[in-house]
Amino acid sequence: MLETARYEAEKRLLGSLALAGGLAAFAAMMTLLAPGVLGEVDVAALAEQLPPAFVEAFDLELMGSIEGFLAIELYEFLWLVGLGAYVAYSAGGAVAGDVESGRIDTVLAAPISRERLVTETSLALLLPILAANVAVFATVFATTRFVGDPIAAVDLLAVHALSIPYFCCCAAFGTLASVSAPGRVVAEGVAAGGVVGAFLLKTVSAAADLPWLGAVAPMRYYDPTAILTASEYDLAGAGILLGATLVLLIASAAWFREVDLS
Amino acid sequence: MVAIRTDELTKYYGDVRGVEALSFSVEEGEVFGFLGPNGAGKTTAIRTLLGFQSPTRGTATVLGADVTDAAALREARARVGYLPSEPAFDDRVTGRRLLAYHGALRGDVRSDELLEMFEPPLDRPVGDYSRGNRQMLAIVLAFMHDPDLLIMDEPTSGLDPLKQETFHEFVRTERERGTTFFFSSHVLSEVRKVCDRVGIIRDGRLVEVASVDSLLDRSGKHVRLTLGDSVDDGAFDLEGVHDVTVGGRGGADAADREDGVTTVSFTYTGAYEPLLRRVLEHDLRDLTIEEAPLEDVFMRFYDEGQATADDAGRATEGAPPRDGVDTGREADDA
Numbered sequence: 299m300l301e302t303a304r305y306e307a308e309k310r311l312l313g314s315l316a317l318a319g320g321l322a323a324f325a326a327m328m329t330l331l332a333p334g335v336l337g338e339v340d341v342a343a344l345a346e347q348l349p350p351a352f353v354e355a356f357d358l359e360l361m362g363s364i365e366g367f368l369a370i371e372l373y374e375f376l377w378l379v380g381l382g383a384y385v386a387y388s389a390g391g392a393v394a395g396d397v398e399s400g401r402i403d404t405v406l407a408a409p410i411s412r413e414r415l416v417t418e419t420s421l422a423l424l425l426p427i428l429a430a431n432v433a434v435f436a437t438v439f440a441t442t443r444f445v446g447d448p449i450a451a452v453d454l455l456a457v458h459a460l461s462i463p464y465f466c467c468c469a470a471f472g473t474l475a476s477v478s479a480p481g482r483v484v485a486e487g488v489a490a491g492g493v494v495g496a497f498l499l500k501t502v503s504a505a506a507d508l509p510w511l512g513a514v515a516p517m518r519y520y521d522p523t524a525i526l527t528a529s530e531y532d533l534a535g536a537g538i539l540l541g542a543t544l545v546l547l548i549a550s551a552a553w554f555r556e557v558d559l560s
Numbered sequence: 561m562v563a564i565r566t567d568e569l570t571k572y573y574g575d576v577r578g579v580e581a582l583s584f585s586v587e588e589g590e591v592f593g594f595l596g597p598n599g600a601g602k603t604t605a606i607r608t609l610l611g612f613q614s615p616t617r618g619t620a621t622v623l624g625a626d627v628t629d630a631a632a633l634r635e636a637r638a639r640v641g642y643l644p645s646e647p648a649f650d651d652r653v654t655g656r657r658l659l660a661y662h663g664a665l666r667g668d669v670r671s672d673e674l675l676e677m678f679e680p681p682l683d684r685p686v687g688d689y690s691r692g693n694r695q696m697l698a699i700v701l702a703f704m705h706d707p708d709l710l711i712m713d714e715p716t717s718g719l720d721p722l723k724q725e726t727f728h729e730f731v732r733t734e735r736e737r738g739t740t741f742f743f744s745s746h747v748l749s750e751v752r753k754v755c756d757r758v759g760i761i762r763d764g765r766l767v768e769v770a771s772v773d774s775l776l777d778r779s780g781k782h783v784r785l786t787l788g789d790s791v792d793d794g795a796f797d798l799e800g801v802h803d804v805t806v807g808g809r810g811g812a813d814a815a816d817r818e819d820g821v822t823t824v825s826f827t828y829t830g831a832y833e834p835l836l837r838r839v840l841e842h843d844l845r846d847l848t849i850e851e852a853p854l855e856d857v858f859m860r861f862y863d864e865g866q867a868t869a870d871d872a873g874r875a876t877e878g879a880p881p882r883d884g885v886d887t888g889r890e891a892d893d894a
Contacts (some may be wrong), residue, residue, distance in 0.1 A: 408637060
């Protein structure tokens with residue numbers, strides 16, 4: 299039971315720790331810089347000088363508080379797009395890499411179904427997702443208190459807890475790319491590119507006032523800035539992301555069951 | 561009971577033929593060799609049998625499970641061991657961890673015993689393994705759950721001669737215990753040593769299924785004569801003689817003979833008496849008769865399509881079509 303998930307997670311252990319450490323270091327740096335930036339830069343005055351579309355696209359008006367500053371400098375880009383793309387990229391390379399190298403042959407010769415193999419391989423991606431969450435949560439929680447400008451613990455907890463369905467959705471998208479693309483490199487590219495593309499789509503659709511266009515972007519359903527600056531928790535969005543994860547995983551398993559491995 | 565049965569099994573990759581209309585069966589307890597040159601379709605057939613790809617046409621069963629029925633085949637795989645030709649593993653993982661993982665997937669009843677025969681360095685990452693160590697690890701993984709049927713693709717590739725011998729001995733012992741083997745190979749000495757029957761595949765088609773003994777019988781003897789006199793074309797135009805090569809070319813012309821002797825070699829599939837009668841009509845200096853190497857048999861199957869009428873000067877008329885091929889070996893020997 300779950301031997302494959304355990305084995306795949308073990309393989310990801312070192313990478314996950316390095317990833318968590320790197321993100322935590324970046325989060326610490328941003329938090330430590332925040333009081334200085336917020337004290338010296340008049341964000342409101344700066345926002346007036348910039349084109350309104352630009353200000354809106356990057357939520358610059360929210361930058362005046364430490365919550366807004368961290369939301370924009372850490373969560374909106376590195377976290378949402380960077381880690382999202384990384385998770386999708388990792389998922390994209392997983393099954394496709396094993397098929398391409400032939401490593402999957404000895405595993406599939408065992409009495410394990412392909413559906414199970416795909417599901418458990420994807421499940422192992424929970425390790426980097428959880429490790430990054432724990433490390434960044436703890437770092438931001440501690441450093442905001444260290445600089446004397448604490449973020450509400452509940453908001454911080456929510457921004458991390460609600461990111462899990464979002465990253466799961468990215469992983470499931472990467473898994474679908476992994477089983478359907480003709481090779482590892484293509485799968486990784488499609489997976490990571492898909493997440494970045496979805497983010498651009500969401501941004502453009504908001505700017506162009508075509509909200510339906512961004513409906514397929516997972517970022518539509520997880521908004522760290524709203525959580526941190528307005529304590530708005532999109533629980534329905536989290537449900538949609540979990541539903542999408544399930545659909546993508548079922549599609550991946552169904553596809554992988556039928557495909558020729560050669 | 562049949563361990564493997566295929567019926568008109570066909571696999572195309574788009575327009576490219578992998579295998580076409582393979583029909584054969586492997587009986588329980590038998591060692592069946594699957595032979596063919598590179599690209600003949602051996603691996604395609606094996607991957608289809610394991611359910612890694614679905615057949616384009618035809619059917620196949622493995623231990624009674626239809627290869628297109630994923631659930632049935634999955635159950636059957638609990639009793640199947642698979643040894644790929646180029647086993648690939650995660651490089652950073654140790655052999656011991658892989659062993660534990662595969663043990664959890666399929667059960668481990670005899671890895672300790674296997675590790676006494678095949679000794680991959682379990683505590684090192686597999687990425688550091690030599691080709692032979694990788695193969696030994698794959699052998700242990702293939703046999704660790706004590707399967708009833710082994711499907712192996714070039715099983716001894718990468719093993720040193722000593723380990724190859726250990727492996728052949730192991731296969732023979734397992735066969736005594738009733739284990740069935742289906743394996744592809746182009747190492748003919750290996751086939752000779754361990755196989756009961758062979759299927760020969762060429763260009764995706766099965767061209768022959770026969771016991772190793774009958775193939776060897778059919779291949780006849782290699783006869784080599786050293787004669788003190790000259791030889792006319794057709795001097796050995798006997799029933800059962802083929803692939804005649806006369807040393808020095810144009811044996812009738814004494815000036816072409818080296819050291820005053822003519823060497824004649826050919827393959828012979830008839831009775832000894834008429835051959836010896838004919839030989840004794842000449843000034844016989846030396847005579848060797850030996851079993852034709854299995855290679856020659858297979859070369860005939862492999863080269864069949866390339867036979868040309870131009871061989872007339874070297875091959876005798878009237879030989880069966882697949883025997884009328886000069887493999888080039890005789891010419892080298894002469």
